[in-house]
Amino acid sequence: MNALRATLRGFGEICITAGLVLLLFVVWQLWWTDVTAAHAQSQQTEQLQKEWADLPPHPSPSSTATPTSPATPTKLKEIPLGDAFALIRVPRFGHGYVRPIIEGTSLDVLDRGVGHYADSAKPGAVGNFAVAGHRVTYAKPFNRIDELKVGDPVVVETADTWYVYRVVGHEVVTPDRVDVVAPVPEHPGQKPTERMMTMTACHPKFSARQRYVVFSKLEQKIAKSPGVVPDVLRG
Template structure:
């Protein structure tokens, strides 16, 4: 009887140790997935941005206010539009004033996880418009993990600016027009005219896509916007990016 009891206790002990080990491994995985990938991702994306071939922004003339940056004058004519680059090429950055405190995020060609979203940041959907182009400049980003560039996407409000800077040294300032939550199968949100497949676009739009709700891929959170204005970086910095700008 005692031998049987000892065997049962021994088996329970082994099972308990296995469960504890599995719990420790699961906790370690969660720490890696939810925290460490952000640390590594933010470092990598900051390095990518630092190495982009941007021209220096202009500085004030000696006769001007030396402490104030040069503000770019908005242009509303047809903007220059770059050609879609090869896969995984970083060609632009994105800044969202509403996300105060968030770093500048790189935008690269493609939206697969292995070579773009997990390692480079924001991804541009193949075949959609390039920044400033007529149609839909559609981009995707993680909401959690891997530096989570779109973590605060639900904070965006109608009228908020989204500022894109391309490696051919052009600013594009878009304004949010709407948000929606859709199923992952609703790919029409990145059509040239969002929600109207086959329609001919006449506007210069932007669409941001990410998973929804938080920590789930059950749905997609979508933000749409239209181009407000553009400016060469040689003209200065968009007022939306300056301290105190709304």
């Protein structure tokens, strides 16, 4: 009988220890990664802005986005995987919302910010500028992606240009639907003529069963200069 009690007591202690370990893991996964990632992403944002401020002035591009022939795409330099190269602002997510956009979509990249599908178009270019972000953990940049509505602005900032996209629709798809990030979203193989942006995130929250996808179209590009900010970011 004493041996049985000892066995049960030992088993109970193991269960309690396992429960505490599991609880600590959940706290780390759902809270602490948000704290550390938010701080890191804020630092990355500040670093990128500082680097841009130190650059020489760029030639002023047109303030209005107009389609160009897909035979003469915009020439943009290649971006090394893992490098931050742009910032994304979404007024629907709050006045102070800003996250770095980093080249690549591996897990280590997504843990640091919004990831850019490396084979997709660059910001403002003809084609599909496609990005992905976490909905939970690691500062969850796309946590509220399902709140975006048609007509909402999504602003991408690069070293010399503001790009203002407008949401045109959304869809929930299975993870194998890679056609949503094709040059012409959902129409792989077609030659693009428009400047699109696609945002993707896991759906529903705390699950990777599906993907929530938001499509936007470029409305305006604005040359960066002191004091110049897109109207959608004012107020």
